[in-house]
Amino acid sequence: MAWYRSYRPKKIQDLNISSVRESLERMMAAGKIPQSLLFAGPKGTGKTSASRILGAMLNDPANADLVDYLFFKKVAPKKLAFVEPNEESEFAKRVYDGHSFVVQELDAASNRRIDDIRLLRERINLPPSDGKMMVYILDEVHMLTNEAFNALLKILEEPPAHVVFILATTELHKIPATIVSRCSLINFRKASGKELKEALERVLKAEKIKFADEDLEKISLRADGSFRDGVKILEMACKDGKLDLESIKDLLASDNESHIKNLLEAVVQKDEQELLKIFGELRDNNCNQRDFYKDLFEFLHKDLLMNLGVIDGVAHYSIKIDQFFLKEVLSLDLNQDTPIPFLVLELKLLDIIERSKKNTPNLPPKNPPTNSGSEKKTEKIELKTKENKKEPADSKKKIQKTDLVGQDLWQKLIETFSADNFSLLTLLKSCKLDTISEELARIFVYYPFHKEQLEQIKNKELLNKAAREVLGLDMQFDFVLQNETVVASNQIQDSELMLAAKDSLL
Structure with missing residues (x-):
């Protein structure tokens, strides 16, 4: 039994x-x-x-x-x-x-x-x-x-x-x-770590199996307040009268903490590409959303307690930043069912980065690039206009068609989706414009799944329609997958993100 x-x-x-x-x-x-x-x-x-x-x-x-x-x-x-x-x-x-x-x-x-x-x-x-x-x-x-x-x-x-x-x-x-x-x-609340350890100790003593306290702590942490789950894990770890956690290391192991640290660091560094890469890894590894969200809250709360001196340890971030992240993530409905895992959190963190960029000055990278002949120059588009052509009644929706920087055109285009198609907007914001002309926009994409989504017929039709209505161009879009990218992210200090946090909290 x-x-x-x-x-x-x-x-x-x-x-x-x-x-x-x-x-x-x-x-x-x-x-x-x-x-x-x-x-x-x-x-x-x-x-x-x-x-x-x-x-x-x-x-x-x-x-x-x-x-x-x-x-x-x-x-x-x-x-x-x-x-x-x-x-x-x-x-x-x-x-x-x-x-x-x-x-x-x-x-x-x-x-x-x-x-x-x-x-x-x-x-x-x-x-x-x-x-x-x-x-x-x-x-x-x-x-x-x-x-x-x-x-x-x-x-x-x-x-x-x-x-x-x-x-x-x-x-x-x-x-x-x-x-x-x-x-x-x-x-019946969740069992505390002490209550779980006591329950597991009784089982091991009845089975006459020796154990170490740190082993029971690891099992208790993985059981998440459930006696039944704790005893099940304990039984799997016991072989030949010995408690061997090595046999269930895959079950006990959790890469969540390292992913959480990298995720928060990507937000602090305002690095959208790194952020999307981490979420891609979480999806590829079939990471459990519920466990990840729980670990995220625990990490931030523990960091806050270390900042306040309640528990021992060196905090990773300031009090303001801990409070900021906790407040932002707590505002989400993380239990809602979405077709893409982690989409709700992904959108929120991208939004935080965008707000942070608006509220803090851009600083040069730690290692500024040297001038070289290979340095790309921003392309301008010279758009011909017909004389004596009357503008349509909805001309206020169109932008000026002369002397516009390519990046400005791209930004103007993707902003049209903010109200109608928020998911497409998020996908486009994760991309990077390479080149743009009157006929073709070449876009870098950094994750295969995003490329598949953007190349769906319905999404391409929406982009073509937006280009015609907003830019007045019959433009095609070429999405190119970049396997290795070098992102020159703006480096910001704690104090600067705190300013963004203040703006969001107040």
Whole structure:
């Protein structure tokens, strides 16, 4: 049997999250278990384990008199407090294994319709075949339909005396307020690093495996507050009676920190090409967005704490810059579904670079290029105009067609997409103009995926249309992939980016 099943808690006192354990122990001491409980929290934090323990406890012979008094209004026992279930009894073992008829576990995701709840309403009238109480555990209850929730509400308002409901969810905000108000809510937060380490230590001691604290810290960090995930990783790392993290180094390894540092440095240096290159690597490596965003927030927050002297260490950036990045990234909806991974963050960081360039003066590069015959000169376009030709009514949309620098033409062209096609605008901003004439614009592209997108027929048609309407030119576009680029980025100091941060924050 898998370790995470074998080493499930079997008593309330064994629950790993202290706040949950203390809440349930207070209920036990008071001799009061509600008929409707709501367990809310992330996956792997012990909701199902706690539910099974309560099911075993309510049906334990040692608590029979108190159950009769509490639920069936019989004579009060001398001791008005629940005791822990006997984990060695056959009945308790069946409950812990999920094989008991009196502790029923229902997946609300598969039984989410109103007809399923109506069927449940008929079932709950049947008395338990073994023990005194029927305990119904409705997992992922937030998946029920509105009609099913309404039907469940009626059941929770007047449940049979022999029934206890335990609703479990990972998304409390999706539960109707009417349901929440009928239940006693217990929040299962993510496990702390200390709680995870203690849980893993118990498993290793039971398996008689030696370990080092730093190894458990690495596993705890990767488990992200989930006991189940932590024990799974631990089991994979244990071979031949030894804890060997080398065997799961790929699982534990994370290049996120190095990517995060490079990403932020690209923003500080106002280097769009490097920024896009890093995002390309993240996509090529199928980097998990959720884990990356979590690591990004943790990195910035940790850097801020080091700046403030709360924790030891040398900060990478100033307080202002840490606050600036945190505020900007927190303003994003990082959970929205986009066809391109990391697109939301990519657009935001490109926007920060653009704003930074506008708000801070350009400084020369550290190593200014020397004058040479190969140095490119900006090309000008001489556009012929016909005399005595009347301008169309919408001529205000067109730019002057004489003595314009090629880069100005390109900038004017891509700005037309700001309102109509923001994704195309972002792709164009990531490119670099090479040459431009009345018939052809040669554009450097730095990432294969961007080249594929720009060469789609619909995007080329939009560009051709914009060139005709805005520039008055029937222009074609040639996108050339550059494998190796040298970008002369403007070097800026902390103080300068802080000015941009102030402008954004105020």
